[in-house]
Amino acid sequence: MAYTRLSDANEITERYMDSILIGEKLIDSTVADLKISFLGETFDMPVMTPAFSHLSNYNGRQYTGLEEYSIAAAKCNILNFCGMMENDMFKKIADTGAKTVRIVKPYADNGKVRDQLAFAEDAGAFGVGMDIDHIFGEDGYDVVVGEDMACQTMDMLRSYVESTKLPFIVKGVLGVEDAIKCADIGAKAIIVSHHHGRLPYAVPPMKVLPKIKEALDGRDIKIIVDCGISSGADVYKAIALGADAAAVGRSMLPGLESKGVDGVVDFLNGIARELRFIMSSTGFTKPSDIDDSALWIPAE
Ligand SMILES: Cc1cc2nc3c(=O)[nH]c(=O)nc-3n(C[C@H](O)[C@H](O)[C@H](O)COP(=O)(O)O)c2cc1C
Known part of the structure; x- marks a missing residue:
């Protein structure tokens, strides 16, 4: 029963995304450029890797899946994410x-949180x-792989932000209230996400995105979205x-498992080619110009 409900949020998300269609705007349009400026860096496309953990060495290859997709991210010059792990793996x-x-x-x-944040900065x-x-x-x-999780207050989150020179990104925002709190504590970005359906019947991240964007208007905070991006x-x-950018997730796994770094590079380049084609066909020359004017969203 629980499994069925957990998988529902992913299905609801995919159905919602697929219900949105795209019109065209061809006259006067030119070929789009995918580069983005994000938190002070230039990246080659508005696509990011997922914050994954616990990927072993596929097919006995030299590097773990985590290292392989990170190498692919470096090759494609996109922002890379990683999730739960000890410091030696992060290194x-x-x-x-x-x-x-x-x-x-x-x-x-909480000491482990602070230790991992500091280690990341030093590395x-x-x-x-x-x-x-x-x-x-x-x-x-929650208990994740034997580790206890705990309440995180705004004061705790703010203290993490203040403890590091690096931009702090809150992942797993799925409502306007949390999004505003993230801006208030000084986070530099949020990832709008339901973490591949942890919450049964979670709203599709893309459905809540316009409300979050509106609520954060004028605030110094970037928006990334994930879940179902393929x-x-x-x-x-x-x-x-x-969103300013989107992160792929499990859609990256088949290429990663079968062909490692090259599989992920091919997958990301395929996404880039389709994105460029759609942007060019809808009159947008750069990602920051894209708005919802070419979207056909079903009425509620
Ligand atoms: C194998 C695996 C490990 C993951 N580990 C983490 C993690 O440690 N931290 C985290 O924030 N998200 C983790 N995630 C969630 C992803 O970062 C991402 O939010 C999710 O996969 C997006 O949904 P999608 O797979 O449907 O695209 C993990 C997902 C998978 C499949």
Whole structure:
């Protein structure tokens, strides 16, 4: 029963995304450029890797899946993310040269949170953050791979922001109230996400995105979206609805498992090609210009 309900949020999300269609604006249009400026850096496309954890060495290859997709992110010059792991694994990811944001768990052991944030900064991370959507489970506070999670107050989050020179990114925002709190504590970005359907019947991130964008208007905070992103069309819709960029997720896994770094590079380049085609066909020359004027969204 629980499994069925958990998978529902992913299905609801995909159905919602697929219900949004795209019109054309061809006359006077030119070929689009995908480069973005994000938190002071230039990246080659508004696509990011997911904050993954626990990927082993596929097919006995030299590097873990985490390192392989990080190497691919560096090759494609996109922002890289990673999730729950110990410091030695993070060091290996940092050593790939990818510009990486380390998403730390909301550990009950606050010393571990602070240690991992500080280690990431010393190891040369691009940014740090926390996935706040792993605080609760069905039995109270969540336990993730044997580690207790705990409540994170605004004061705690603000203290993490103040503890680091790096941009702090809150992952797992799915409502306007949390989005505003993130801006208030000084986070530099949020990831609008339901963490591949942890919350049964979660609203599709893209559905809540326009409200979050409106609520954060004028605030110094970037918006990333994830969940169900598997194509250039998905990235386009995410940006048109208010995101600055979108992160792929499990859609990256088949290429990663079968062909490692090259599989992920091919997958990301495929997304880029489709995104460029759609942007060019709808009259947008750069990602920051994209708005919802070419979208056909079904009436509620
Ligand atoms: C194998 C695996 C490990 C993950 N580990 C983490 C993690 O440690 N921290 C985190 O914030 N999200 C983690 N996620 C969630 C992803 O970052 C992302 O939010 C989610 O996969 C997006 O949904 P999608 O797969 O439907 O695109 C993990 C997902 C998978 C599939």
